[in-house]
Amino acid sequence: MAKIGFLGLGLMGRGMAACLLKAGHEVTVWNRSLDKCDALAALGASVAHNPAGAAKEADMVISMVADDGASEQVWMAEDGALSAAKPGMMVVECSTISHVHVTRLAEAAKAHGVHYIDCPVLGPPASAASGSLVLLVGTDADVLARARPVLEVLSESILHFGAVGTGTSFKLINNMLGAVHVAAIAEATHLAHKLNLDPDTLVAAVESGPCASRHTVRMIRAMAHNKLSDQAGLAIGLREKDTRYCMAMAKAHETGLSIGETAYGWYKEALSSVAEEDDSAMLEVITKHNGFVPEA
Structure with missing residues (x-):
């Protein structure tokens, strides 16, 4: 069994750490x-008072934090995990961070003599808790082979895209595509409400139609009835961040994403009112913007 440091115990991180235990x-x-460590301590985890403490003597350190700033702090600060890394340690960044930050972090890991694994994930908190995430990996094949026994505990599928940065590239594209789906289904639902379409029939039609996907189906089941989804998903504020990172990545590669930019505009507008809510709150933003709030 491996010695693992785990940084970040939010909705995703605490389920992942529990699976490893x-x-x-x-x-x-x-x-x-630190109070978020209590439940994991009850399962047998040791608790560190800083990231360096979690990395000391570890074979692998995994991070699941919110954004570039948080990732930089846990890895590269004076008391960050890299400051205590032993040669050959595996550094696994599961957070959704920018492509630029992946490059910077991988270079810092190399300078400390450790192996960087670009490893964002697909799946909700329930999948994190059940060990059924999809891992989007960018790293050398031999490094992935070493890490695989641990990563398999967290996942139902490991997709190796190639070199460092490729996992994050796809994750940002995926989350931008999710923003497009959510904004589109919210606009469509808003129009359906204005046209007085029966909510249950609307759900059935979307579920059985050619545009059905896990994402649109989850959204329409909530939005058709003017409520939030009862399945916890990605918060509006986090998808805004991910889509913004994707826009920057596209710009750096001289690629336009006009549909993505339109969806991003809705997420940017949503930050002031529903940043902490699930994606399904996008309907509220669109209806208020258009001056029409349907009856519950």
Whole structure:
């Protein structure tokens, strides 16, 4: 069994860390708010008071934090995990961060003599807790082979895209595509409400139609009835960040994303009112923008 440091115990991180403990790994956890470590400590985790403490003696350190700033802090600060890294340690960044930051972090890892694994994930908190995430990996094949026994505990599928940065490239594209789906289904639902379409029939039509996907189906089941989804998904604020990172990546590669930019505009507008809510809150933003709020 491996010695693993785990940084960040939000909705996703605490489920992932719990899976590693249940699989028999020796896990040391750290979170900015230390009280979030209590439940993992009850499962047998050790608790570190800073990221360096979680990395000390670890074979692998995994991070699941919110954004570039948080990632930089847990890895590259004076008390960050890299400051305590032993040669050959595996550094696994599961956070959704920018492509630019991946490059910077991978270079810092190399300078410390450790192996960087670009490893954002697909799946909701329930999948994190059940060990059924999809991992989007960018790293050398031999490094992935070493890490695979641990990563398999967290996942139902490991997709190796290639070199460092490729996993994050796809994750940002995927989350931008999700923003397009959500904005489109919210606009469509708003129009359906104005046209007095029966909510249950609307759901059935979308579910059985050619535009049905896991994402649009989850959204329409909530939006048709003018409520938030009862399945926890990505918060509006996090998807805004991910889509913004994707826009920057596209610009750096001289590629226009006009549809993505339109969807991003809705997410940017949503930040002031529903940043902490699930994607399904986008309907509220669009209806208020258009001056029409349907009856509950």
